Amino acid sequence: MLLAVIVTGATGCAHHQDTVDTVTDWYHAYQGGVIGQQRPPPPGAHQPYPKIGLGPHKAPELPSPDLREDITTDLEAQHELGQRQDAIMGTMPSIADIPPVPRLKGGGAQSASLRAADGAPSGDGAAAPPTTGSGTRNPPGMTHQAAPVRDSRGQLVMPEITTTVPDQPEAIPANLPQMADAPPALPAIAGISLPDNAQRDGMDLPSYNLATPDDGDEIRFLSGSDQIEPGEEDVVNSIVNGRGNRFVIVNGYGNAATATAEGQATALNLALLRTRTLTRLLMARGVPATRIAVRAHAFGNGARLAIVR
Template identity: 35%
Template sequence: MKPDKKRKGQSEDMVNTGGAKTGWPRRSLVVTGMVSLMVSLSACGHRDAVDTVDNWYHQYQGGEIAKQRPPAPGAHGNYPRVGLTPTTTVELPSPSARQALTDKLTLQRNLSQHLAVADGPLTIAAPPPPPKPRPASTESGSSMSVVAPGQTPPANPAPGPAPMPGKQAQPAPPKATTPRTDEAPEAPLPEVTRFAPPPIKPGELPQIGDLPPVAPRFPGFDIPRDAALPDIIPPAYDLTEPHGTLIRFNQASDQMARGQDGAIGKALSGRGPHDIVYVKGFGEITSFRPSEQVLGIRLGLLRARSLAQTLILHGVAASDIRISAGALGRGARIDRSPY
């Protein structure tokens, strides 16, 4: 018999697999899953694939975390222009008040630098070594006792007759000591008083307690109160900031820091063709010793010469430049008035 032709409506997969219906269910499941994924992704317009998977996991957990939260306000709006914020002006002190505060801080900084240079490095002496224990030896040279540090060694007993065997040595009677009358009596301490503030009622300010007790007085000494003590008079240092434009240099070097061309051009603005330019370099010393002062002035001269060469490159004639040096200071300065 000839094999029957495939019936009308019978799928080709059934014929190829021998009549087993295994091909079309797999394809239908894959297509259904892709369609459901596309529908779920298209339903969440503001959520990507990662957020959608997280949402599935939260739904699997259930409860309050499974609920979908609305987006934050303005999440899909345009980004604000940073140049328009803030729109209100910041309240600042007047220019004269800011300059006065700057001058005050400059004086305090210069005073601290001068005091640190005048005091020099803080040297702490090493503590003395502890005393070595000295053993007390007998005539035969054997050690009997060791004296600990800080204790007084016992006095050597005077040689005398040895006590008789069988009899106990009677202790020597204590010597009568008389109190010394030349010692000054100790100063009494001030009495301690307790202050119990009354209870504070609503709407009232707390009361301030009494002043502390007066300091004890000793014969021959007068202890003033802290409020009556005069302020310490600072040394007569020149704490004013040098005039001119500051040009920064690397530490302990005559090499100028980068980005100084703008400051040099600003210092030379408005200068005539033959106006004198004064340059002063500083050496950044750390002591008032003459030897270190010489080293600081030498570094200041090197910085002034390096800055003068830079001014020549900016069109200033070498005959119009006057250089000087100082031991204490930072970098170098340019000005059209002499230092």
Template identity: 40%
Template sequence: MRKTGWLHTGLAVTGMMTLAGCGQRDAVDTVGNWYHQYQGGAIAQQRPPAPGAHDPYPHVGLTPTNAVDLPSPQARQALTDRLVMQRNYGQRLAVADGSLAIETPPPPPRPKTTGDTDGSGSSMSVVAAGQHDGQSGRGQSGRGQSGPDQNGQGSGGGRAPGGNAASGGADASVVAQQGTQDRAQDTALPAVTRFTPPPIKPGELPQIPPLPPEAPGFPGFSIPRDASLPDPVRPAYDLSDPHGTLIRFGQASDQIQPGQDGAFGAALRGRGPHDPVYVRGFGEITSFRPSEQAAGLRLGLLRARVVAQSLILHGVPADSLRLSAAPLGRGARIDLKPY
């Protein structure tokens, strides 16, 4: 009975909270409110509703009927032409520059230590000062170890090679470390200094940061202070789009994107019964190398052939089609004027 009583009480409380929550919010908002109450703090407080949340929807007839103040068609067309030229210039500049892959520099040469002969990790015996080869070193060390001194211990002749080897190894490590530091200094970037203005006190005007340094002066040349030099001369690229109706294709593919039947109809509008139709495909190359130019021409011819097949289905005779290709460009173009 006790467990059943707790169960009934819990269900009743849950139902009351659900009904209270659904009075103004849906189930998602109610669950979110529970979670915020569990988190506590400022996020758990009840927020006021948005302005006009409970107002009735406005009538459609109350919407503004005034025409939107837009630029003139000539100004919009001029802006479109300028954006087209900037896009074409960026594409041709990227093609001229080629790929920007940076080659990984070769690793620095590994300094040879006294115990490494060919850099492969194989160690040999160290020849100390006064020794000619390994046999003489072993002979001297053998004599040093077999000949006891006055104190009954081996003479220092056996320790001399070891001492010289340790000093030689230390010198080699110091030289290698010095070379690494020199290379790091050569490849290190200069320090970047930033101007941090002092804090502004109440009632004071902010301080103006210092002007940039003046341009360097050269004898016989007058450089203005603001360095308002003319823009660099741009290459003589053809920044205009080819004339004709654009037919879009997939990326590096000869498959026409769907939904372009209207473009074919617009391209053939005004054509006479015996007028030729000029089709030009483009290959979307990314470099001026001859191999990529040839690949772009092949793709452009494939696209022109696909467009020609679609034009034949639209009633254009095959002998009235003139096909051509270009490596740089997008999709294909159809026009009644020659390219």
């Protein structure tokens, strides 16, 4: 009965707490010490509330399931490669595994390799280092070299030139074929009629103007994704409106960061997925599939749409 009265009184004093918190605080005050002191407020309790209305209203644009599967496969391959390399190479050596630097036992003694380079036999009966023409000794480890040749004035004598260059250029052969003044006449074959433009000086070539990978309007994509950035659909609409009945070439780029075969293969997968995204947008706007040409490139950013003029 006494406990109920205490609980009821404590509850009336602290309206912001429930029954469980009130009993807990009362018991902590009964124990005393640090546990009986008032707990500090949580971090940021006196700061203004964040403005939730300024946050994003929709989920972010995620890559397609095919691209997510390619990314997962690439990560798994990198993980397996790291495990194989660790199994082959073993653990990395530590400082304790590195042997100390070897030191010479004799104080300043010449090594056997240097004595062999100087041409002196090993052992106690080693010959003295050879001297140069001026009477100075060669330093240890250096072989004997002949002194340069000088003239009476002390100048270095250059080696003699044994090959001379002819003064006159090579003569042009006189039996070159004579250039004809006009092209040869067209052959006449019985039963075969030549086209009407065969007798002309030049043939009329067809006016082809195929789009190259650098032509067309750029379409920007999200980084490492096959989803276009917001607002890029306006570029697709302008291409569709100005197409007429002509072909549309879609060039996709995969942002390849390396020239290895594996890196280019991964980049081509991304480039193909980007071209598929643009192809679906074009077909949704009435462009038939027979009027769309697709090209994929490992190097480059985003994609481009070009109309065959």
